[in-house]
Amino acid sequence: MKKLFIFIVITFVIICIAIVSILLIEKNKPIYYAEDFGIETVKSHIDKDEDGIDDYTDILQGAKAEAERKPTYKSAYYSGGYPPDTEGVCTDVIWRALRDAGYTLKDMVNEDIEKNVSAYPRVEGKPDPNIDFRRVPNLKVYFERNHISLTTDLSKIEEWQPGDIVVFGSSHIGIISDKRNKKGIPYLLHNGGQPNREEDILEIYNKFEPITGHYRIKE
Numbered sequence: 184m185k186k187l188f189i190f191i192v193i194t195f196v197i198i199c200i201a202i203v204s205i206l207l208i209e210k211n212k213p214i215y216y217a218e219d220f221g222i223e224t225v226k227s228h229i230d231k232d233e234d235g236i237d238d239y240t241d242i243l244q245g246a247k248a249e250a251e252r253k254p255t256y257k258s259a260y261y262s263g264g265y266p267p268d269t270e271g272v273c274t275d276v277i278w279r280a281l282r283d284a285g286y287t288l289k290d291m292v293n294e295d296i297e298k299n300v301s302a303y304p305r306v307e308g309k310p311d312p313n314i315d316f317r318r319v320p321n322l323k324v325y326f327e328r329n330h331i332s333l334t335t336d337l338s339k340i341e342e343w344q345p346g347d348i349v350v351f352g353s354s355h356i357g358i359i360s361d362k363r364n365k366k367g368i369p370y371l372l373h374n375g376g377q378p379n380r381e382e383d384i385l386e387i388y389n390k391f392e393p394i395t396g397h398y399r400i401k402e
Contacts, residue, residue, distance in 0.1 A: 217344075219363070222367070225344045231284055239345060242280045242358065242400065243359075249280060249374070253380055255271075256376030274316070276358060292322070292325045293312045296321070299328070306321065323356075330399060333347065340368060344359060345359055345360060345361040347359040357373030368385055368386050371388070
């Protein structure tokens with residue numbers, strides 16, 4: 184029993200050291216931006232909420248604010264649809280970021296579902312406005328139908344722009360950051376319950392759950 188306890192303690196310490204090491208490496212890693220690669224940052228011609236900031240930049244800033252808040256990862260059903268600001272999952276990063284640009288994603292998704300319910304397999308003919316806009320498969324269909332579809336090839340670094348939306352498989356979603364790694368591949372703003380919500384993980388994540396969608400809000 185004593186040996187088992189010692190083994191558990193040692194394992195826990197090793198895991199803690201590994202986590203701290205990863206966080207320190209991430210913190211001290213050089214950060215690059217579009218201009219470092221001669222890439223022009225795309226700006227929207229629209230300022231929907233009329234705050235003096237273009238929509239793409241607004242979406243980026245909204246995603247960064249969500250990353251700073253670090254809401255507890257909690258998957259649950261909420262009456263009215265919206266979880267409290269202290270809770271959320273990957274899809275909540277999206278509607279909160281768009282909200283900061285003046286968009287109400289819940290209404291936009293639900294309206295498209297009402298008019299085209301057969302296009303949404305995840306809805307299964309029974310729309311639920313309280314949860315449909317928080318499901319990755321539904322968001323993939325919505326963005327595919329209504330906004331700009333872009334490359335899923337990470338080697339085309341100039342086509343990955345801050346504020347873009349990226350879908351992995353049918354279970355995860357995030358927003359492209361303005362930060363980039365040494366290869367020019369952008370960081371990802373997302374919520375998977377991890378300590379750092381803005382991280383250089385796009386390429387790694389793509390290996391385990393391939394990117395199936397890359398979108399930009401239509402002007």
